[in-house]
Structure formats: structure tokens, C-alpha cells
Amino acid sequence: MLMAVTADLHLTPRREHPERFIVLEDILSQMRETGLSELIIAGDIFDQEIRNVSDFEAVCRDPLNRSIRFHLLPGNHDAGLTQKAFAAENVTVHSAPEIYKPDPASLPVCFMPYRNDQTMGEALSPHAAGFVPGAWILVGHGDWMEGMREPNPLEPGVYMPFTRVDLETLKPVRVILGHVHKPLDLGCLHYPGSPCGLDVTETGRRRFLVLDTESGFVQFRPVNAGPLFFDESIVVLPLEDESATLGRILESMIRGWGLRDSEKERAQVRLRASGYTTDKRRLADSIRNGLEGFHLIPDGEADLTEVSVSEDVERAQLAERVRRQIENMDWPVGPDAPGREAAFLQAVRTIYEP
Numbered sequence: 001m002l003m004a005v006t007a008d009l010h011l012t013p014r015r016e017h018p019e020r021f022i023v024l025e026d027i028l029s030q031m032r033e034t035g036l037s038e039l040i041i042a043g044d045i046f047d048q049e050i051r052n053v054s055d056f057e058a059v060c061r062d063p064l065n066r067s068i069r070f071h072l073l074p075g076n077h078d079a080g081l082t083q084k085a086f087a088a089e090n091v092t093v094h095s096a097p098e099i100y101k102p103d104p105a106s107l108p109v110c111f112m113p114y115r116n117d118q119t120m121g122e123a124l125s126p127h128a129a130g131f132v133p134g135a136w137i138l139v140g141h142g143d144w145m146e147g148m149r150e151p152n153p154l155e156p157g158v159y160m161p162f163t164r165v166d167l168e169t170l171k172p173v174r175v176i177l178g179h180v181h182k183p184l185d186l187g188c189l190h191y192p193g194s195p196c197g198l199d200v201t202e203t204g205r206r207r208f209l210v211l212d213t214e215s216g217f218v219q220f221r222p223v224n225a226g227p228l229f230f231d232e233s234i235v236v237l238p239l240e241d242e243s244a245t246l247g248r249i250l251e252s253m254i255r256g257w258g259l260r261d262s263e264k265e266r267a268q269v270r271l272r273a274s275g276y277t278t279d280k281r282r283l284a285d286s287i288r289n290g291l292e293g294f295h296l297i298p299d300g301e302a303d304l305t306e307v308s309v310s311e312d313v314e315r316a317q318l319a320e321r322v323r324r325q326i327e328n329m330d331w332p333v334g335p336d337a338p339g340r341e342a343a344f345l346q347a348v349r350t351i352y353e354p
Ligand SMILES: [Mn+2]
Pocket: 008, 010, 044, 075, 077, 179, 180, 181
């Protein structure tokens, strides 16, 4: 059986965030096109505990989606979610741990709802004897506790952690977790990520997963609707060929996004410039030209508050030499090491200080 998996939709009333519903409907439409009939939402279906889920339920009851079964797991944002909130017959809320076998050939899938008073290991231990190593699948909502110093910057603290020890003791063949909104794949563990970026910090292309419950394999499918956020900063310098240099920087930035033509109109770009320019008006125009066809947020313009005016070409040339040098250096990597951009910006400040 192939099951679609997503998480962290953070639905609100539809009028507040229609794009999140449009993304859900895109996933459902892709499911119908490819003959998938079960959707798991691994927590944070709703942005907060709500008593009225009718906008979501309307999607489930849509005649188009009647043949799709929705499996909802509570997450930390909707931990109180229960079956009682839903009249629709194709919605199942897994508010207690449950082993699900969609068909006889399938591996057991353990649905583990979020609890704020337990680690994933504690919640799994009563069921551990029933798990055959390498032959069961875990779906839950929480933090993976290895290799991530700060699992979710928007929500400091630790949420129902699943650890390396849990993984090595219980040996699920596949783990799919909600909670972290950035799509992540770490060996057999996957965060599908939020299918609709909630704000500009949730950047890039979004996706959902398709889980083969017989083998535990997963495929990734792109979400084809909703905003694609990009959060960029650039350093500008008052070089003689300022506009041309800026044009090249913007071009390579756009290339880095790897967007198909059809995705371009979904892009929402926040661009913050810092540094020095000879003419701020011209800089704003050059940015608009370089990003033609893209929607700049928040106000249709780049943020130029960190740009000062200077016509000092000598300093600009010096800064340009430093930029090239930094680009060619072996750069230390590590969580605390500043990036090349940050180092360059610091150098620019030093060069331009009166
Ligand atoms: Mn979430």
C-alpha cells in the first residue's frame, strides 16, 4: 500500500490562510491522479487548538475526496485533537498510540501522537516487544535528537524527542516525523517539512512523501501550489560597474533557487541589501529589473535600510579585492563559524568606516 504523508499544515480558518488549504488540495489532487487513497498528517494539522474544524472537514467531505482516508496525528500545536471533533467518516484521529496495518502485506505502521510529558522512547516502550527489528515503521511528531543543536528555531526547547538510542534499540526501518518545518532526510528518518511555507523563513520548494508500507521505501513529490519563499541578503558596493555587478549577483541568486518556469509566479522574495551605493534610487531600480517577474515582499520592494551612500571608488575597489580573496580562501565550516557573506560585510564596514 502506498500512503501519502505530510505534516505541519498549520491550518487556520480558511479566510485567514487560504494558501494552506490550496496546498492541501494540491496534495489531494496529486493523490487522486496517482491512485493513492490514504493520507497521513503527522501532527500540527491545525495552527492551534480549535473547536471548529469545519473548513478542514469540508475538504475531507468534498465528493472528490470522499474515497480518501485521512489519518490525523495530534502535534504540539493541536495536542488535544480527538475523533469527537469530526463527523466525516473518512477522518481518523489517532489520539492514542496505534499499530496500523493497511493490508496484510504491509509492515506495521506505528502512529505515535504527540505528548508533552513523554519522550518518544518512553511512549514507544510499552509496544517495543511487538516490534520486529527492521520490519516496522514509525510515524510521529517531535524532535530528532542528534546532529541538530537547535531542532526548531521557532520553538526552542525539546518536543517529544526521538533519539539515536531509540533508533538503534527499536530499529524501525523508516521513521517519518512532523514538527521540523524544513524538509530533512537523515538516513532512514525523514521530516516531510511544512508543505506550505508559513512565513518567509520557510524557504524553497515544498514536498510531501509517499510511503510504501510493504518495503518502507519513501518517494518525494513536490507540492505544486502555494507560495515559495526566498529570504536573501546581498552586499552592494559602489563599483564603477555597480549595476552590472548587481545584475550578476541577482542572476546567480535566481539560478540557485532552481525554479521551473511554472514555479516562478509562486515565488515571494524578501531581499535585504547592505553595504554602499553611489545612488540609492538607481540601486532600487536595478534590483527591480534584476528580479523582474518575481514578487518582492513585504511591500513589492527590497529592504535598503542597511545601504549607505558613498562615491568612494577606491574604497569600493579595495572591498572588491577583499571579496575575491574571501571567495578563494579555504573557509572554516562549523555551527559557530561566520559565513563568507558575514565576514565580507564586516570587512566592508571596516573599509568604509570614516
Ligand atoms: Mn509545526
